[in-house]
Amino acid sequence: xxxxxxxPPYPLNxxxxxxxxxDNYQPTHQIERLLPDGSVNLIIExxxxxxxxxxxxxxxxxxxxxxxxxxxxxxxYISIDSGYNAAMVIIRFLPQGAYPxxxxxxxxxNNLVIEADLLFAQEVHHLREQLINAEAVAxxxxxxxxxxxxxxxxxxxxxxxxxxxxxxxxxxxxxxILQNITQSIGxxxxxxxxxxxxxVGFRPKQYQQITRFNLAxxxxxxGQFSKLTSLGYDCGYYDQAHFVKEFKKFAGFSPKRFLRxxxxxxxxxxxx
Numbered sequence: 001x002x003x004x005x006x007x008p009p010y011p012l013n014x015x016x017x018x019x020x021x022x023d024n025y026q027p028t029h030q031i032e033r034l035l036p037d038g039s040v041n042l043i044i045e046x047x048x049x050x051x052x053x054x055x056x057x058x059x060x061x062x063x064x065x066x067x068x069x070x071x072x073x074x075x076x077y078i079s080i081d082s083g084y085n086a087a088m089v090i091i092r093f094l095p096q097g098a099y100p101x102x103x104x105x106x107x108x109x110n111n112l113v114i115e116a117d118l119l120f121a122q123e124v125h126h127l128r129e130q131l132i133n134a135e136a137v138a139x140x141x142x143x144x145x146x147x148x149x150x151x152x153x154x155x156x157x158x159x160x161x162x163x164x165x166x167x168x169x170x171x172x173x174x175x176x177i178l179q180n181i182t183q184s185i186g187x188x189x190x191x192x193x194x195x196x197x198x199x200v201g202f203r204p205k206q207y208q209q210i211t212r213f214n215l216a217x218x219x220x221x222x223g224q225f226s227k228l229t230s231l232g233y234d235c236g237y238y239d240q241a242h243f244v245k246e247f248k249k250f251a252g253f254s255p256k257r258f259l260r261x262x263x264x265x266x267x268x269x270x271x272x
Contacts, residue, residue, distance in 0.1 A: 001025055004137055012148055015097030019144055021137060023047075023087035029263075029270040031059055032082045035217065035251050036074040037267050038210040040098040040109060040201065042116060044068045044124070046087040046132050053113055054079035056252070059271065068116035068124045072109025073201040075210075077252050079271065089131060089144065095166055095207070099199050100156040101148065107197040123151070158199040161185045165196065165204060173212040174236040212236045213250045216243070220259060221266040228255050 003022045007013055017039065023046070031054055045051060045067060052061040056079050098106050102119060116124040130143040168181055181204075182189045196204050216235040225231040232243030247255050253269070263270045 002137060004141075006141060008145060008148070012145060012152075015094055015100060015152075016148065017092045017094050017097075018090075019141065020090040020092070021088070021140055022083075025083050025086065025088075027082045027084060027270070029082050029272060030084065031079055031271045032263070033077050033252065033269040033271055034074075034080050035077050035267045035269065036210055037214055038073060038095055038202075038207060040073060040093045040102075040106060041071045042068070042091040042093075042124075043071065044089040044091075044116070044128050044131065046089070046128065047085070049086050051081045051083070051086070054081075063113065065113065065115065068120075068128055069113055070109065070116050070119055071113045072106070072111065073207075073210075074111055075202070075206065076111075076250060078113070082268075082270070089140070091144065091148070095200050096158040096162050098201075099158060100153055101151045103153060103156055105198040106201040110201050120151070123147070159195050161187060161192065162195055162199045165192070166200070169204070169208050169211055172236070173208050173215060209246060210250070213246060216247065216255070217251070217258075218266060220255065221262060231255075 001022065001024045003020075003025075005018055005020045007018055008016045043051075043065075045065075048066075051065045051069075053063040053065070054060060055062045056077065059079060093101070102109075127143060127147045131140050134140045134143060164185065165181055182192055185192060187195075193203055196202075196207070200207060202210065212235055216231060216237075219225050219231060219235070225234070228243075229240050232240050235243070237243035237246065244254055247253075247258070251258055251269075253261060258269070261269050
């Protein structure tokens with residue numbers, strides 16, 4: 001199995017968190033639960049194996065995706081194929097990073113998984129052919145970064161206030177700090193929400209909830225806590241009931257069950 005995760009070179013790393021390539025992946029499960037992580041992703045499949053999004057309750061196929069697709073920000077978990085025997089490229093955009101490559105408001109992708117050619121036309125199919133024909137993994141990354149440079153448009157750079165707001169949310173994911181930000185930025189709350197949805201996707205409060213969930217999720221996955229009750233407080237929840245309720249909303253599991261069911265990768269929980 002090949003598995004290579006790269007942080008793109010500057011300046012792409014200002015907008016893209018990572019680029020992952022893997023092949024010959026053979027997990028022991030067929031379907032997995034993908035938990036919301038507050039990102040937009042472009043996925044390119046290189047072997048021609050269909051991939052599915054499943055009904056969360058019945059675990060029957062709801063949508064089929066081929067070749068390349070884009071997954072927007074999600075407000076809850078989705079059930080997907082585990083990628084058995086597939087070869088994949090996954091481009092994960094930073095929260096403010098997708099807009100200069102999409103060229104339209106990110107909010108339009110919320111809770112959607114759509115075919116990539118609807119957004120990138122034949123560009124993405126040409127890139128896919130290059131990736132299939134490139135034998136060396138290093139050459140695949142070269143083609144990916146070249147395409148991203150060509151796709152980038154500086155006139156779609158996010159407003160500075162968005163980066164400031166994101167920094168504040170990540171440093172202190174509580175609602176109290178968010179209520180004071182509009183005064184320091186100088187925008188009305190309505191205008192700030194409009195900008196945030198355009199460049200990031202979710203409203204600030206919704207993105208903050210996802211950020212807080214992921215903070216708890218990462219600490220749980222890495223075992224960096226002593227008690228679940230203290231973990232909830234440390235991550236910005238005002239009590240244990242609030243922590244459990246919000247965790248179940250995003251993960252579909254209670255925190256205790258997540259600890260029993262979690263797999264090798266933080267945001268992917270094996271189902272069957």
